[in-house]
Amino acid sequence: MQSNTTSLEQWRILQAVVDHGGYAQAAEQLQKSQSTLSYSLRRLQDSLGVELLEIQGRRAVLTAAGESLLRQARRLLDDAQALENTAQVMAQGWEAEVILNVDVITPKRLVLDALRQFERDHPEIRLEIIESALSGTQDAIVHNQADVVLAGIAPPGFLGTSICPVEMHCIAHRDHPLSQLDEISELDLRGYRQIVVRDSGSYRRINSGWLGAEKRWTVNDFNHSVELVSLGLGFAWVPLDRITSQLNSGELKKLPLVQGANRHIDIKVFFPRRESTGPAARYLGDLLVQNLPGTE
Structure with a gap:
């Protein structure tokens, strides 16, 4: 040689x-x-x-x-x-890789702020970022599938740190028949298509949202949900930060439901591996807490 x-x-x-x-x-x-x-x-x-x-x-x-x-x-x-x-x-005992699991309802911009800071401080550490929905996020916590998890629904027995409130609103296109009503009941919703995000869990599926719609389309993420709603193909509950521009332009409208028109979900950060969580994962969690003071 x-x-x-x-x-x-x-x-x-x-x-x-x-x-x-x-x-x-x-x-x-x-x-x-x-x-x-x-x-x-x-x-x-x-x-x-x-x-x-x-x-x-x-x-x-x-x-x-x-x-x-x-x-x-x-x-x-x-x-x-x-x-x-x-x-x-x-x-120094820092991990070579950190796995971050993010619930799809978490505001993306604020997560990216924390990731940019993490990359500046520790560019040598690999990151794997996984998105999940509903029970898929709970699976990541219960079955230790990630080092850091951002979740809106905590499984029993796990405590997290609150970092970000998320507003979910029931919306439809401005020309959709539901948008023409002054007041909407569950009976009114029953005749129209609901766009829902698929539960990514493998163990126990969670039903979230109003389930009375006879017509239902299921998609993988909120981007697809907003696209279909924007085409007038149904109504959906969507995080407010995903539809701000469409609401401001009047393209989409918040539906005047008698009850349940909007929901507040508290995003929390969890360390599923608890005592064995490494310093890199802890540092990323701290950045997420600092960079997610609330939605705008």
């Missing part, structure tokens, strides 16, 4: 000389002598048989070959740094 004739340290020195504009500046940044840097780069060029730098005035400038090779070397240096960061994190 052929051994490498260059080292990461040599490429790191080349990068510093180029990025800082010369040997003196690079030596100061790396806390090495200029002679050490010069010797290292001479060895690098001799090993490769390629001139990487040329002096123009008082500056060391990359040759065409040097520019191409340094571009590849930067990726190697970034990968090496990421490898060292991951090793340091693991040495």
Whole structure:
């Protein structure tokens, strides 16, 4: 097996000389002598048989070959740094991967804010993000299928931290017959199609919403639900944050139900593995609490 004739340290020195504009500046940044840097780069060029730098005035400038090779070397240096960061994190007891299960009713924008912060702080930790609905979210808690779970319906015996109230409203298109009524009873709903989101659970299914509609279409998520309602194909209970623009434009209308027109669901964060939950999962949970103070 052929051994490498260059080292990461040599490429790191080349990068510093180029990025800082010369040997003196690079030596100061790396806390090495200029002679050490010069010797290292001479060895690098001799090993490769390629001139990487040329002096123009008082500056060391990359040759065409040097520019191409340094571009590849930067990726190697970034990968090496990421490898060292991951090793340091693991040495401190942090997990290499965190699984986050999110109930589909959770406001996406606010979750993404927490994920962006997590990525900035710990880019070396892998994340697996799973969406679930109704009993599927409970399954994730009860059967330890995730490290962190955001759920609206807590299974018995599990305590979570409240982070976000979600408003669910019964809505229909403005031209739908239900939208023409001043007051709507369960009897009125019975004759129209309800669009519902499928329960993703595998063990015990949960029925949520009014179940009196003879006509029913089932979809995988609220985006499909809103699309069908926007086409006038039925009514549905949908989180308020998913339909704000359509309500403001008048495309969709909140239905004036006698009762149950809107519901408030408290999203909570759970750590299913409890005492064995790692620091990375705990940190992500803390970010979710901080970034989900409430809906707008």
